[in-house]
Amino acid sequence: MVYIFLADGFEEVEAVAPIDMLRRAEVDLKIVKIGNNVYEKFVNLDNVVSSPRNIKILADISIDDVDLDNLEMIILPGGAAGVENLYNCENVKKIIEHCVENNIKIGAICAAPSILARRGYLKDKKATAHPTFRHYLTDNGAIIPEDKVITDGIFTTAAGAGVSIDFGLELVKILKGGEPARTIGEQILFY
Numbered sequence: 001m002v003y004i005f006l007a008d009g010f011e012e013v014e015a016v017a018p019i020d021m022l023r024r025a026e027v028d029l030k031i032v033k034i035g036n037n038v039y040e041k042f043v044n045l046d047n048v049v050s051s052p053r054n055i056k057i058l059a060d061i062s063i064d065d066v067d068l069d070n071l072e073m074i075i076l077p078g079g080a081a082g083v084e085n086l087y088n089c090e091n092v093k094k095i096i097e098h099c100v101e102n103n104i105k106i107g108a109i110c111a112a113p114s115i116l117a118r119r120g121y122l123k124d125k126k127a128t129a130h131p132t133f134r135h136y137l138t139d140n141g142a143i144i145p146e147d148k149v150i151t152d153g154i155f156t157t158a159a160g161a162g163v164s165i166d167f168g169l170e171l172v173k174i175l176k177g178g179e180p181a182r183t184i185g186e187q188i189l190f191y
Helices: 012-024 080-087 090-101 113-118 131-139 161-176 178-187
Strands: 002-007 029-034 048-050 056-058 073-076 105-109 149-152 155-158
Touching: 002 012, 002 080, 012 029, 012 105, 012 161, 012 178, 029 048, 073 090, 073 161, 080 090, 080 113, 090 105, 090 113, 105 113, 105 161, 113 131, 113 155, 149 161, 155 161, 161 178
Parallel strands: 002 029, 002 073, 073 105, 105 155
Antiparallel strands: 048 056, 149 155
16 A cells, blocks of 8 residues: 655645556555644535645545555655644654665655655665755755656655656656556656
8 A cells, every 4th residue: 555645735746646647557545634624623624635725635544544564655745834744743753664664665755855854764865855955855964866856775755846747657667667657657648
């Protein structure tokens, strides 16, 4: 199972593009809601997560329902507010620790690689992030090449919204192989 963690303030395209690419590849993926929604006081939106541009996504499950026994990968989209909400979530921290300890893949894009860097997981790893968040990586020992999408060990990082499809296709490649990623890229006229 692949889980993508969405907290209020997530960057829309950095969440939706990887979800789209992975579901096209028939990867079993669940959208996970982190925290309480600011709109819950007005109407029952238990599984809704909101973005900065007020796009609402209906999550499949809450963070409490993540099953660590069949975990293949977690994905952390960017968005400054969303990333802070992810960083401050104790359950997200524990799941990231579980992934690192058990060699389970982690994808992070834009501001989200800063979560991994601040927790000390990117030391001596090749990684990238949005330019305004790269200092977290360099301050914590990461190596930043020029590439916009980088996989080093269990970590796949990407620079930002503009490479969200590249990021999604890289995740497909990691989970399903190069041929399915190439086929999906051709189907959507990416290549």
